[in-house]
Amino acid sequence: MSDAASVTYRNPVLAGDRPDPAIIKVGDEYWMTYSSFESAPGLPLYRSRDLVNWAYAGSALAEPLGSTFAVDIAEHDGRYFIYIPFIPTPWSELTEPAIFVIHADAMQGPWSEPIDLGIRWAIDPGHVVGEDGKRYLFVNGIRRIALTDDGLATVGELEHVYDGWRYPDDWITEAYALEGPKLLRRGDWFYLVSAVGGTSGPPTGHMVIVARSRSIHGPWENSPHNPVVRTWDAAEKWWSRGHATIVEGTGGNDWWMVSHGYENGYRTLGRQILLEPVAWTEDAWPVAVAEDIGEDLDAPAGASPQPASSAFSDDFTTLRLGERWTFHAPDPGEASRLRLDDGLVIAGKGSSPGESSPLAMVVGDHSYEFEADIELLGDGVEAGLLLFFNDRLFCGMGIDGERMLSYSGGRSTHWREPAPATRRLQLRLRNDEHIVTGWYREPGRGWTRHAIRYETSGYHANTIADLLSLRPALYAAGTGSARFRDFAYRPVTKGVAA
Incomplete structure (x- = not known):
């Protein structure tokens, strides 16, 4: 394929069990990690220049303190942070879910030892800098807590800030489970991208919803296009799609959604990483535009063809x-x-x-x-x-x-x-x-x-x-x-x- 515009890709962009992807754009590169649960080393780091082809670049966590749940990656003033929920396990010294942070001068590390933020009974942290210049973590619920300027400690207590978007009661889901908040700022708006419906269970459960506010302090307005992403029918190739991050693409004016999902017939492989294009409406709402993410899709500008799996x-x-x-x-x-x-x-x-x-x-x-x-x-x-x-x-x-x-x-x-x-x-x-x-x-x-x-x-x-x-x-x-x-x-x- 000599014409870069003709390059296509097929999901998953990173095969195998890599749930709850967290992704950040650093210059012309993208960095990603995901929930590593009870694996050590934990938090494998992958890098890419095109969102399609990913290469292993190290691990951020030599010895997890518990089961490592959905994290968030953030950059602030030239320093990098990974906010990590640890869940107690039989081999862990933790007695309740707790959120820690590690930090580094560059994404490739070396990364610090985990620092306890004192947040208990919460998961799925999402970092954001408000219009006031202050740093915040959003967690499942959706609740929020302020961070110190260095991002290594909390200020105050968790407070409830968003009730979510309610789908019809007759939809077949696992549970409501408002979780996975990821935040971005575009133009005059803060966007809160969350998951509801339960991460496993029925294939039509997990989904992506969006809300926005002109202030990090709310009020949050739900998108008229919710759910932005959902598996509508169990006949689709990808099930339980959710836990999404919206990120700017390689072309400077293109946007993409990175999420996870189970492959129809292959739940045994776990939740794999999915990529799909995002468009913005005239009134500044993000919408997913691919009719079927199980088919060949046009790749981001400059992407290389995907290699086949090899021995x-x-x-x-x-x-x-x-x-x-x-x-x-x-x-x-x-x-x-x-x-x-x-x-x-x-x-x-x-x-x-x-x-x-x-x-x-x-x-x-x-x-x-x-x-x-x-x-x-x-x-x-x-x-x-x-x-x-x-x-x-x-x-x-x-x-x-x-x-x-x-x-x-x-x-x-x-x-x-x-x-x-x-x-x-x-x-x-x-x-x-x-x-x-x-x-x-x-x-x-x-x-x-x-x-x-x-x-x-x-x-x-x-x-x-x-x-x-x-x-x-x-x-x-x-x-x-x-x-x-x-x-x-x-x-x-x-x-x-x-």
């Missing part, structure tokens, strides 16, 4: 924590379990895969396979490969030196797979549009298919009440360690034999 391998000569691998539900200092020694050595944790804080990776392909060479080190260790949703829901297989252990639905199954009793085995899992098949072999020998296949289309948020995704993972449980070598990931064409 990759990892020989573990370097440790790509954050970029590729993250721990699930880590204790403080979890990275000390890892060392590079002729592969990746993972010290065992817990007594089962669900307790092991596995190393997981986000993927966005409908069908894929992954494999690794696994060697047990020391006594009392079990290790293997999983498709991991959370500590209650996973499937896969491992070895303990005496037998193969098989897992489905988050439990060890009764099936005794006749795999060799060995301390080293190569394992492979394939997820072929929710049909999961396993293989194993001793090094240098042929692959044997595991006798049992699993169907995993139900491994998603509505089943387990946890806003995560199904991810390839490596685990080691018990008292010893395991060495992982020659990891490989491949997108596959449905039905291709191993």
Whole structure:
């Protein structure tokens, strides 16, 4: 495509589970992060010059203090801030939801340690500078609190400032759930972009609404075009669309909306990042203009074509924590379990895969396979490969030196797979549009298919009440360690034999 105007893109612009995107334009670049929940490192940072193609640029949070919910990125007087809600978890010292802030001289960091803002029982912070020059945070509810000039402390208490826009009672949603406030100033107006309808549940629930005011102190007027974005029918490609930010585009006079949504038929992949064009009406309201964001759309000016998903391998000569691998539900200092020694050595944790804080990776392909060479080190260790949703829901297989252990639905199954009793085995899992098949072999020998296949289309948020995704993972449980070598990931064409 030689004509830049002819470049198109297709959603998602960043595949896989990357919910609640927060985005900021810095010069000619865009920076984005998203809810990383119980992953460490947390808050992966991505950068782009065209809103379509994104590259990993580091992580802002080495060790989360809890489950890391929807954040906001802000710039003020040349300094950058990320406002972070942490939610208590079994491994966290927090006892109630709390909002913290980290700051840096540049988006690439280094980022400060989290600073407690003293805000409790609130999530989804949205930063704004008012016409009075003062800084404020809006949170779910919609409530507001003032910040000190340096943005590192609060002034006063949370106060309710906006009642939201009410959709008809017969609309099928999860819950009203007024949340996700993102604010921008354009011309004489402040715009408050929020989400209602619940982030999961029925596919027609989550939606984007807009209100505006000439003052950050209100009153807020609801848009006559609400909801600006919604999944109107479960036949659409993208479900539960919401948690949006409106951002100026690359052309200087174009505007775009970045949001998240579930792909129809693939809730297992989590909430993926969506991009769509925005227009402004003559009376200065933003409206979404794409008839179907599941089709090819004209890309922002100067955008490059999207690359196809590709295979990759990892020989573990370097440790790509954050970029590729993250721990699930880590204790403080979890990275000390890892060392590079002729592969990746993972010290065992817990007594089962669900307790092991596995190393997981986000993927966005409908069908894929992954494999690794696994060697047990020391006594009392079990290790293997999983498709991991959370500590209650996973499937896969491992070895303990005496037998193969098989897992489905988050439990060890009764099936005794006749795999060799060995301390080293190569394992492979394939997820072929929710049909999961396993293989194993001793090094240098042929692959044997595991006798049992699993169907995993139900491994998603509505089943387990946890806003995560199904991810390839490596685990080691018990008292010893395991060495992982020659990891490989491949997108596959449905039905291709191993």
